Amino acid sequence: MRPALQQKKDKRVFFQPLPPTVLPSFLTFHHKNLSMYQIRYIYIRIQRHLLLLSKMYTRGICMQQQQELQKHLKMRHMTMIALGGMIGAGLFVGSGAVINATGPAAVFTYALAGLLVILVVRMLAEMTTAYPNAGSFSEHVRIGLGNWAGFSIGWLYWYYWVAVVAIEAVAGAGIIQYWLPHVPLWILSLTLMFLLTLTNLFSVRSFGEFEYWFSSIKVAAIIVFLFLGSLYILGMWPGTTLNFSNLTEQGGFAPHGIKAIFQGIVIVMFSFVGSEVVTIAAAESAEPKEAVAKATRSVIWRILIFFVGSVFIVVCIMPWNDTKILGSPYVTVLEKLNISGAAQIMNIVVLVAVLSCLNSGLYSASRMLFGLAKKGDAPQWFLTLTNKGVPARAIVAGTMIGYASVVMAYFSPDTVYQFLVNSTGAVALFVYLLIAIAQLRLRARLEKENPQLLQLRMWAYPYLTYVTIAGILGIFVLIGMAPDMRSQLYMSLVCIIIVFAAYFFRARKVSAEATVEKQTDSLGA
Numbered sequence: 001m002r003p004a005l006q007q008k009k010d011k012r013v014f015f016q017p018l019p020p021t022v023l024p025s026f027l028t029f030h031h032k033n034l035s036m037y038q039i040r041y042i043y044i045r046i047q048r049h050l051l052l053l054s055k056m057y058t059r060g061i062c063m064q065q066q067q068e069l070q071k072h073l074k075m076r077h078m079t080m081i082a083l084g085g086m087i088g089a090g091l092f093v094g095s096g097a098v099i100n101a102t103g104p105a106a107v108f109t110y111a112l113a114g115l116l117v118i119l120v121v122r123m124l125a126e127m128t129t130a131y132p133n134a135g136s137f138s139e140h141v142r143i144g145l146g147n148w149a150g151f152s153i154g155w156l157y158w159y160y161w162v163a164v165v166a167i168e169a170v171a172g173a174g175i176i177q178y179w180l181p182h183v184p185l186w187i188l189s190l191t192l193m194f195l196l197t198l199t200n201l202f203s204v205r206s207f208g209e210f211e212y213w214f215s216s217i218k219v220a221a222i223i224v225f226l227f228l229g230s231l232y233i234l235g236m237w238p239g240t241t242l243n244f245s246n247l248t249e250q251g252g253f254a255p256h257g258i259k260a261i262f263q264g265i266v267i268v269m270f271s272f273v274g275s276e277v278v279t280i281a282a283a284e285s286a287e288p289k290e291a292v293a294k295a296t297r298s299v300i301w302r303i304l305i306f307f308v309g310s311v312f313i314v315v316c317i318m319p320w321n322d323t324k325i326l327g328s329p330y331v332t333v334l335e336k337l338n339i340s341g342a343a344q345i346m347n348i349v350v351l352v353a354v355l356s357c358l359n360s361g362l363y364s365a366s367r368m369l370f371g372l373a374k375k376g377d378a379p380q381w382f383l384t385l386t387n388k389g390v391p392a393r394a395i396v397a398g399t400m401i402g403y404a405s406v407v408m409a410y411f412s413p414d415t416v417y418q419f420l421v422n423s424t425g426a427v428a429l430f431v432y433l434l435i436a437i438a439q440l441r442l443r444a445r446l447e448k449e450n451p452q453l454l455q456l457r458m459w460a461y462p463y464l465t466y467v468t469i470a471g472i473l474g475i476f477v478l479i480g481m482a483p484d485m486r487s488q489l490y491m492s493l494v495c496i497i498i499v500f501a502a503y504f505f506r507a508r509k510v511s512a513e514a515t516v517e518k519q520t521d522s523l524g525a
Contacts, residue, residue: 069370070204070389073285075294077208081281082295083302084215085274085360086117087222088353089171092346094271095311096325096332102264104247104315105254107308109264114303116265117272119468120432123439123458124279125296130446130453132288136280136371137435144438144445151377151503152496153434158368159495160273160427162398163420165361166405169193172354175347189406192358197399200362203388204284207363214356221349222306225330229313232337243316250319266478266485271307273428275299276435277360280367284389293456365398366391377506423495425488426479430496433472440465 073081099106127140134140138157142150166189173188180188199210228237235242247253254261278295282288314329317336324332328350334342370391372378382394408416443461446454458465479489 069284071284071286072205073208073281075291077212078278078281078285078291078295079298080212080215082275082278082299084211084218084356085277086272087218087306088357089350090271091307092330092350092353093328096327096329098264098267099315099320099329100326102260103255103320105261106264106315107312109261109268110307110311113265113268113272114307116468116471117275118300118303119464120435121275121296121299123435124276125292125456126458127439127442128279128282128292129289129456132282135283136368137276138368138371141434141438144442148503149434149438150375152499153431154368154372154377155499156427156496157431158365160424161361161365162401163405163424165358165402167421168354168357168361169402169406170409172351175351175354178347186406186410190403193399193402196358196362197395199359200366200395201390201392203390207359210359211356214352214359217352218349218356222310226309226313228337229317229333233316237337246316246319250321263478263482266475269429269475274360277364280364289455362395362398366394369394369397419491422488423491426476426492427495429472429475433469436465436468
């Protein structure tokens with residue numbers, strides 16, 4: 001019998017074991033460095049395993065040359081998708097840095113940032129209910145501003161979520177390592193991505209169910225936190241009295257001045273990104289108009305209660321300059337209330353938030369890529385769906401980029417991975433800016449040509465739209481003025497310029513091909 005490595009490959013075999021010379025190092029990466037050959041080999045195997053998984057899965061359930069997503073998302077899914085997209089580690093962990101930099105006035109910071117997001121979501125709701133079958137919001141922007149805008153916002157938004165998926169996978173692995181300290185971080189990161197890729201590959205219904213329960217856990221955690229915190233503040237907790245002194249002590253309500261309130265908006269805005277996912281999911285909802293209208297309305301009061309309310313609880317119970325809140329303000333407050341196992345509880349909640357973000361990120365990236373392919377802005381290969389209406393190829397494409405990014409997080413943390421982290425900062429804001437400008441033009445056109453399509457309207461149009469545009473531009477200015485965030489603006493601009501250049505190169509190529517075809521037809525005539 002020939003040695004195993006010389007045998008003819010059996011294409012029916014799904015996973016082939018790693019050679020024994022590689023396997024021990026693969027499992028003990030944090031103890032012993034791998035050679036570049038072994039690193040390359042492992043990564044190639046990861047790629048092949050995932051591609052084989054996708055091929056076997058899609059062949060087993062029959063790939064179809066259809067181009068329409070199936071409508072399996074229910075109203076409850078849509079409501080939780082709208083809410084779950086916003087509630088992430090940025091609230092549970094990142095809010096501590098905002099409070100420490102702003103003081104108790106961080107309540108206003110979250111309120112102002114939340115208001116800006118509410119206005120953007122309202123614009124999206126108006127456009128989605130007017131064109132419920134358009135697909136993702138990139139098509140609404142395309143209708144309002146032209147092909148260049150649809151191409152640009154589609155690819156930028158896809159890039160944003162692909163990068164965020166990798167970032168969240170790394171963050172989730174760090175949390176899991178709290179319980180599994182001997183497992184390498186990069187293995188945990190890839191495992192999380194792999195499992196949630198399977199969830200998205202199965203069906204849109206499975207995505208909706210996972211997101212529904214992920215979001216339910218997050219919402220339940222915040223409600224319990226608000227309830228317990230309110231009891232403490234109102235003096236109804238054992239050993240406490242009515243006390244709001246932390247709002248004005250330690251330097252006053254705004255110890256760093258009004259400027260700090262607005263500078264904090266830069267950080268807070270990134271915590272809210274994700275609320276627009278519900279308008280993407282509308283294409284797979286049985287009742288897109290009703291679902292989007294209800295979901296976006298619920299976003300308004302839930303932002304006020306969950307974000308602004310929870311930050312208010314934190315600044316009332318803990319001094320804003322207490323360094324403990326930098327780690328996790330929620331854990332700090334629960335420990336103040338003598339809740340046993342507070343750190344363990346919040347680690348679980350934050351992990352759920354990270355998994356929810358991973359789930360939404362893979363979904364959003366795949367649907368955006370599918371929408372780009374429908375318009376000819378991405379390879380038509382991504383249009384093929386499974387018989388359950390899942391764009392499996394688009395999902396796998398995003399996952400592969402995510403895998404590469406996760407690997408870079410450990411082999412090149414200060415170069416490639418750092419670029420990914422910084423370059424996503426202003427990309428989301430630019431997407432919001434294009435949405436606002438598109439709504440401004442599209443609303444004027446609809447009022448003139450098809451006013452009956454405006455079933456859900458943006459408030460105080462066009463004034464609040466102008467306010468939103470001015471607010472987003474103001475945030476860009478604040479980012480440019482902050483030395484520690486300026487690199488994010490520059491790197492995001494690099495991505496934006498690359499996408500613009502890609503569009504104009506493609507437009508010239510299409511124009512040249514059309515000219516040649518026209519000349520050929522005229523010669524034939």
